Amino acid sequence: MKKYSACTSILVGKKASLDGSVMIGRNEDAKAAWPKHVKIHLRDDLGSHFKSKDNKFEIDLPSSSAKYTATPEWTDKFGLFEEDGINEFGVAMSATESAYSNNNVLIADPLVPDGLNEEAMVTVVLPYIKTAREGVTRLGEIIKQFGTNESNGILFADNDEAWYMETGGGHYWVAQRIPDDGYAVVANQLSIQDIDFNDDANFMYHDGIQKFPRFKIEVQHL
Numbered sequence: 387m388k389k390y391s392a393c394t395s396i397l398v399g400k401k402a403s404l405d406g407s408v409m410i411g412r413n414e415d416a417k418a419a420w421p422k423h424v425k426i427h428l429r430d431d432l433g434s435h436f437k438s439k440d441n442k443f444e445i446d447l448p449s450s451s452a453k454y455t456a457t458p459e460w461t462d463k464f465g466l467f468e469e470d471g472i473n474e475f476g477v478a479m480s481a482t483e484s485a486y487s488n489n490n491v492l493i494a495d496p497l498v499p500d501g502l503n504e505e506a507m508v509t510v511v512l513p514y515i516k517t518a519r520e521g522v523t524r525l526g527e528i529i530k531q532f533g534t535n536e537s538n539g540i541l542f543a544d545n546d547e548a549w550y551m552e553t554g555g556g557h558y559w560v561a562q563r564i565p566d567d568g569y570a571v572v573a574n575q576l577s578i579q580d581i582d583f584n585d586d587a588n589f590m591y592h593d594g595i596q597k598f599p600r601f602k603i604e605v606q607h608l
Contacts, residue, residue, distance in 0.1 A: 394573040395483045395541055397548040399566040408548050410541040412470070412480045421460040422469070429453045429474070432513060440465030440505040443532065451513035465505035468512075475516045476545055481507040483539030485576045487554050495555030495598065498533025507540065518542035518549045522561045522590050525551065530592055533557050539572055549590075552576050558598055560591040 393416075398409040432451045437444045439462060452475060456468035470480040482504040502510065507525065515521045521542040533556045542549040551561035554576055562578050564570055565588075570577070581589050583596060592598075 392573045393483050394571065395480070395539060395550075396569065396571050397541055397543070397550055397564045398569045399548060399564050400546065401567040402569050408543045408545060410478055410480055410543040410548055412483060412541060414469070422457045423460060425456045425458055425468070427451070427454050427456065427513065432509070436506065436510055438465060438503075438506050439463070440503060441535065442500040443502055443506060445502075445510055445528065445532065447510065448514050452516075454512050456508055456512075465503075466509055467505050468508040469504075471508055471512050473512050473515070477512065477515055477518055477521060478541075478543045479508055479512045479515075479521055480541040481511075481538070482536070483541070483572055484574055485537045485539055485552065485554075486574075487537045487576070491555050495558050497535045497537075498556045499535050501533035501535050501556065502528050503534060503536050504538060507538075518544040518547045519590070522549050522551050526559050526561070526590065526592065529553055529559055530557055537576065539577070550578070551590075552578055558592045558595050560595060561589070563588040 393414060395412040400406050400408045403409055430451055432447060435446055452473045454471045454473035456471040458466050458468045472478045511521055511525050515524055534553050538553050540551040548564040549561050550570055551559060553559045560578050560581055581591060
């Protein structure tokens with residue numbers, strides 16, 4: 387009997403659920419016996435600066451943070467890994483769904499060893515957003531500036547929308563809104579295939595991503 391292991395994410399639009407709720411969820415395939423606990427962060431208890439225990443990533447934080455829940459690992463020896471939560475504004479976030487990029491992409495946009503990784507994403511994003519769309523914007527701006535050392539999928543939801551965001555290199559990212567009458571299931575792969583650059587209601591992206599494939603092709607032919 388073959389045994390398979392894969393993180394799997396699901397996002398459901400409000401017209402695709404029986405009770406009209408927007409839903410997101412994700413399982414975790416790493417360290418099945420690695421205990422977690424539920425933590426409730428009170429408003430304004432994060433301080434003004436974050437420094438990762440996982441790598442050398444550091445960032446100054448806004449002066450005010452929202453109350454939010456998280457499910458960190460039982461130890462923070464290797465970093466926080468808060469993984470998921472819901473803040474006081476009803477915004478939910480789950481980070482991350484591990485994915486993989488090919489060598490052509492990584493040559494053109496290398497991963498950043500000291501960038502923002504899964505370990506810190508929830509901590510530096512969820513307490514500072516009031517909508518799912520704001521979550522995509524904040525995370526995208528941080529990755530654009532500081533980079534990331536992983537290719538990942540990240541889930542956001544509020545009472546009206548669900549968004550799936552993917553990072554494909556060290557700095558480039560794209561996000562797609564899940565249709566109200568639709569759903570998405572993703573398992574350890576990059577899934578957003580097409581971007582409609584004229585549809586701001588349903589797509590968000592790094593502002594240089596339209597030029598990036600051309601740059602990748604030029605690098606490949608050097």
